[in-house]
Amino acid sequence: MNGKFKPHETFRDDFSYRNSPEAIRRFPLPFPEDSYMYSVNIEPHLPGPVGSVTEFAFDVDEHYVAECRERAIVLASEPLRYQALPHMMSSQWDCLELIMESLARDYPTHFSLARQGNRWHWINRPLQIDQHFTFGDAATLPREPLDYITRQAQGDFVVMDQREGDLWAEAGMVTTQADWSMDFDLGMTFKEWHGPVPLAHELQVFDRALKFLLNLRLGQPVRRLNWTMTIHPRLDTSPENYPHWGPDRASVTGQNAGDLVHLRVELQGLWRLPRSNAIVFGIRCYLISLRELATVPKWARRVHRVLRDLHPALIDYKGLTRYRNAAVEWLAPFDDGSPTTPGTAPE
């Protein structure tokens, strides 16, 4: 990334989070056309265009430092947002290796990793971390490996053990989720934790996704986009804290929707892990206000149409019910009905 970090922006209280013009330009819009329905929209996680969110394995952007601080705040009051069952230790090391190797390779100005056998030296300049440790020996790190490294990465991570022809969510760091609980879902199988998603089961989306993931190969990660909406640029929209953020949904009007309503996009990556043969599911979260979105005319028209015509079950599931109309009302003046080109690039 070319820009500087904005370490003091906040995702709570005064919500000072904003996207720079560069961040807006590279925002991963999840709508290639003017309407939306579920699909198994998985594609190989190959390097995308230079400067895009998919250029590297794990994207580090201008919000990196602020997001790490936000994660630390959540964990300080709610340690159960990080969990790992005892048998997942080898997968924890796999994740630490994957993330450290990727960040050091892709952002050499910010991260360094030097290895002599299993004596590793990790430097994270933005967070001012300089750590020597022995790979494989958890006592040489200040925290468990998965806990340690995900506090230095943007987005949530869920690790799934593969056995009995299924995937089991048995470790994870989940502080930036869109309304699901790691604590409640710990130990669930793939279809169990997707239980609350309407319609998709009938469309057999999960049967096919599971079959595909069971055969996921080392060195061949995949990715997909998912989306919902959030009021204020709030990362922590966990069920645990619903009493705090739930009321925001009722505070949206046709006038303030541009600043309050945010499109929340998840760039989800899935990697097979080498030692544990488990799968890590990375959920990287991007937020953009409707006002920021509308600075791209094509996106304003498209998002207006997607929201206006969205299936009622999805409106309910994605939690949009109370403010959907206000958001559509706010976007309407930007939509002159002219056609949009397919794909997400601005015209």
Place this chain on the structure above:
Amino acid sequence: MSDSQTLPVEVIGIEQVTPLIKHFKLAPAGGGSLPVFSGGSHIIVVMQAADRVHKNPYSLLGSPLQLDTYEIGVRRMEESRGGSHFMHDSVKVGSRLEIAHPVNLFGLDKIARKHVLIAGGIGITPFLGQLEDLHDGGVPYELHYSVRSPEHAAFLERLRRREGARLHMYYDSEGQLIPFETLLAAQPLGTHVYVCGPAGMIKHVIATAQARGWPDSHIHWEQFSAPPVGDAFDVFLARAKISVHVPPDQSLLESIEAAGVEVPYLCRGGVCGFCHTKVLELDGELIHNDHFLSEAEKAKAKSIMPCVSRARCKSLVLDL
């Protein structure tokens, strides 16, 4: 997977560990280290023989912590289509081979309360890769290793040293047989059994475990058998628009590959389902040799696993 994802390796060590088994050490051709793997994984070794290409799976028997070399054990097969003979007779120190990324279809169950490992002959190889994880894992385990006679026990020294009383040896030559019935009848709840060896042994272990009430999810097996031979036949590939001849000693998959068409594969042994191919037309019968399709699917004859299955037919058209 496809050939474009192979790694070049050089053979840096060969040892005849038993009259029939050779132990090969492979190092990355350009230096550096090899990919990390989990115990129980195998690699596909691609061998360029004079008249054909052999692609055989071999379990990684080295420690997953040692990544400067990979170690495999190859048994010289009596009725070989050439792969094991090639490894034994043509490969020397310094030879170059291509290998595919490790794949694990025989991993340990991480929440098992106990592991019972049963190996027959060359079937010991995947367990060697797993013992590293088991050794420090804290979960009780035992290894039952059956061979023809003491001289055929590969890696015995290494096993005795590391495993001590956890290792139980059985020599056919001394009339020692693994007591499958009593072994499987006495395991505590939460035990998983893993078997790798001759087809008959695997079948027997599965049947005995099932008869003792073990659920299938607690019975794991791996079998690397050569694809069965059969009468020659011809097949037409609808998308590639070419006709392929399948000789008696070459599998359908190998013949298709030799004709320049790639088919996704993982195990090449009829177990994983990766090479699953649609049958568009058939005038004759399919000979299913796989363990993946259900009986119903086999009867419908709309699918075939080309890695091990064949046909007896006037015509066969595949969706490739």
Place this chain on the structure above:
Amino acid sequence: MLVTGIKSKPVYAPLQADTRGRYHLMLGMGVGAAPLLRVIDEMRAAAQSLQNTRVLFVPDAAAPLGIEQFKAAAVGDLQAFERPPALLERFAAILGQSLMGTRLYVAGPESFIGLVMKIALEFNLNKDEIRAEECGTLARRVYCIHCRATTENVRTNIVSCAGCKRWLLVRDHYSRRLAAYMGVMADAEAPGELPTLKEVFL
């Protein structure tokens, strides 16, 4: 958010004997006696010895079936308990001594089944080794996702949390690990606006 129609909700089926099992462990509560006795009859009809069948049972004052029927069935071992916690403790001890080839049959209210499953999980028993039939009350255990307290015996669509006193919507999203359904604040978005209280899990 989806409240009903969630696929993590456990699905139960009428109990059937699994003749591939070598040891049969049956746990029942109240009207759960009936399905268990039916399985025992099935086994007897198939000329299966009942030597390796043990029954742990909590009789219910209200239910007509009870210990006498089990005694008459002459199973290998029979133990009655006044309340579920004692049964569950004995169950865990038995599992610690059990062998591969064991089959578990559970019949009773859903909460009872859930607590049995929770223990079975620790011994790596999986769905192929367990059969469960739900009978008796559908009353639920509800885990409050906010304060993490569990409220027992919930029969209504919304409930006041035993821990934080918030009104919780009782969802169909179920955790086997916690043996409970998720309860989430019912009026977070519009304080005081609650759905009508209804008895639904009877």
